Every structure is written in C-alpha cells, then in structure tokens.
Amino acid sequence: MRIELSVNGDAYRREVEPDITLLDLLRDVLGLTGTKWGCLTGDCGACTVLLDGEPVVSCLQLAFQVKGREVTTIEGVQQAGGLDEIQAAFVSNGAAQCGFCTPGMIMAAEALLETTASPSETQIREALSGNLCRCTGYNKIVDAVLQAAHDRAGRAGNSVSMQPPGRESDGLRV
C-alpha cells in the first residue's frame, strides 16, 4: 500500500507492507534511528513518537494507518538554536545514563507539556508511566521535566509559576 505521511515536517511517500509498523518504517526505511527498538510489546515506551501530536508506541502502530498523518520523532524536537528545553533539562539534570529510554521519555514529556504547561510531579509521573528506565531511576527524569516546564514558561514570557522547580516529597509510584 502506498502511503503519504509527514515526519518532522518533511513529506514522504512510501510503499508499505500491511504488517510493518511505524517503528520499522522510521528506522529501517526512513533511517531515523533516534526512535528506539525496545520490547516490541508496547510496554517499555522506548519507541514513543507523536502521531498528530499525541504520544503512541510506534512498535504497535501499523504503518498503513499513519497514512496522511503527522509524525514527530526525537529528531524533530530540537530548536533552531540546538536542544529544546526538555532535551537541555535532561542533560543538565543528569536524567540519562545509558540513554536508551531517553528519546521515548522526551517524546512523552513533549506531549505532556503541550497540554499541561505547568505539570505537578504526579502529572509528570503519570504521563511518563508508560516509559520504563532501567538505570537512571525516575527522580532525575522527573526533575528534568519540572525544570523544562519552568524554562519553557520563562521562554514564553508566561508567569505560570515563579517558584523554582523542585520535587514534591513523596511521589506516585510508577
């Protein structure tokens, strides 16, 4: 089946077999290997991308159903000046160790901040609950998203919160 889709603003037209997933298409056909091949059962979130702005696990998303839709991958989030706020906050908070879960974590966080500019720690943990990290632990990741929300509000000139970011004492278990 021939499909047209947009990935990070670029239009593509490709022939896809019925059983290939968006993950296969991104990595093997389009060469966008930032999106990670993890569990292939939708459990780990390493393959998270945005489909029309909403996070999905690309390992279970059949490619033919992406026809005419807009995909955003980790390659598409950086700003003209370099890293975007979430990427930069992951770096400055030490929120990546092996880094394998990081692209999925960042995409899930991008979707959260798009709808919730100033999320609570609980909201962050819920939004990232489908993204598993096996080495960093989650606290620094939560710190990074709190920081990114703060930085993004500052960049937008919003006075959402004048409080510097900080974690609440007891978080939701994820």
Next chain:
Amino acid sequence: MAELFVPDTLGEAIGFLADHPGAALPVAGGTDLVIDTRTGRARPEWLVDMSPLRSLAGVDLDGEVLRIGALTRIRAVELDPVLGRRAAALVEAARVLGSVQIRNMATVGGNLCHATPSAEMPPALLVHDAVAEITGPGGERSIPLAELFAGPGRTTLEPGELLTAIPIRVPVSAGGSCYLRQTVRWSMDLAGVGVAASVEVEGATVTSARVALGAVAPVPLPVGEAADAVVGTELTAEAAREAGARASAACSPISDARGTADYRRQVVAVLVARALRIAWLRATGSWPEGVPAPVNGVFRRDDR
C-alpha cells in the same frame, strides 16, 4: 504475511469479513492484534482496516443514554467531561489501562472484542447497563454486553459481525459509579482484580445497584446478588460488607502471577465494599465532582 483490505463503508467491511471467515480479522488500534500476530497467537491472512469507519468513533449523549462508538479511543473516554460527571467508573477504568501511549491507540471496541478476562472496560460498562450493538451480514442486533463474552479471548460474534457501538445508561442525577482495581504495579499492569459498582439513590437510600468484576472469572462477571445486598439501605458498612462477601462467593478466580485464587477472593470482598461506598458518595453528592477515586479506593498521603 497478511494482506490488507481497506473498506470504504461498514457494509464493505462486514461483507469482506463474512466472505473470509477465520482468515480476515478487523484491526482498529492494533495494540493487541499486532502483538498476537507477532507471537503467532493470531494468524490472519487478511487485515481489515477499521480506521476509515470514522462514524464508529465518538461519544454521543441523548438523555440518559450515552452511546460510545466502538472505535472510540480509550484516551477519549478518559478525558470526556460528560463521562467524568456521569459515568465515573468508565473514566477510572480508562485511566488505568496501559499507558498514555496505549490509550491513544487502543479502542473501546477492541478492549471488549479481545475478550481478555482482566480487561478494564467491561466491568465499568456493565454497571452502566451497557448494550452491545452489533452489525453483521444478517443485519443489526443488540445484546446485553455480558452476552458478548464467551470465554477468555472468545466472543459470541458470528463471522462477519462487528461490534459498532456500546450504549450505556447514565442517570441524570442521583446516580454514581466507581471502578477500582488491584495490581502489583501502579501502572502498565493488568488488573489482578477489577471491580466496578454503581448505585442510584432517593435521598440517601439506594434504589438500585450494580456490581461487576474483572479478572476473577473466565468472563467479565456481573454479580446481581451482590448489588441487591445494598438496595434499600443507606449503604452502611454492614451492607457493603455483605455485598463484598456475596461477590467473593460468586467469582471463580485462578492463581497466577498476579495473585492466588484465595487472595483474589479476599480482594474482591474489600474492593466491592469500597467501590459501592464511593459510588454512593457520588450519587448523594458527597464526592467532589470530577475527582477520580484512588486506584484501589484508598487515599495515600501523597495523593493530590
């Protein structure tokens, strides 16, 4: 490898499925089917794409009946403000299903037709008197939702039949519902026990009630005798305990990684009592509107 059929209409989809019994499978969100085809649990020769049938997606309120299209995404149920006010059990079931990513893909119809005994949506729908609207080669028919389930992974749908919508009853006032579950992990887990309850009241007195269970029988299980235990009461602790005991006696759980059969029976008793109580608080206007219940019914220090 499967081939693809993309229908333009519901009739085309049904015709194709009826012409290829056992060989063609409908695919909506794909979150179960893609895994099943990878593991060999499903071996379709044809995939029939449901995504063009957009009229089967969405939630439509008409008086006391709220029709949920089979292709409505779980995430849409979770975020629907009308459901949040009038069918809290559905929102609570939706928000614990999988992850945000899975909920953006998975559909209500898929969650029902995959017929997993631990599925979240069936108990919540059952306590809202859900009906399964089915269209097939022989026309349309409607059955009580409980009759859709034949066993683990099996439905009563005939070849070529598709679940198209799930109308539920949402009382305008003086009604409340709740879905609670027990899991090993807080998220990305299947229910060890799932419990839904609903009540309607006059003043503080329960005039009707429903209880339904997930993950503790081969099929999602309505337990009328448990619900009857609270009718005519003001949902006292004693009545709630009796309902829990009856539900516990009615279920037939297995022992597996998510708990032993004995443990599950005890959890059923506890969660039924809690879910009924929360449903009653909602029905009597004593629960803050739009606030979901904690996953297992108990507030923790850090809930906010």
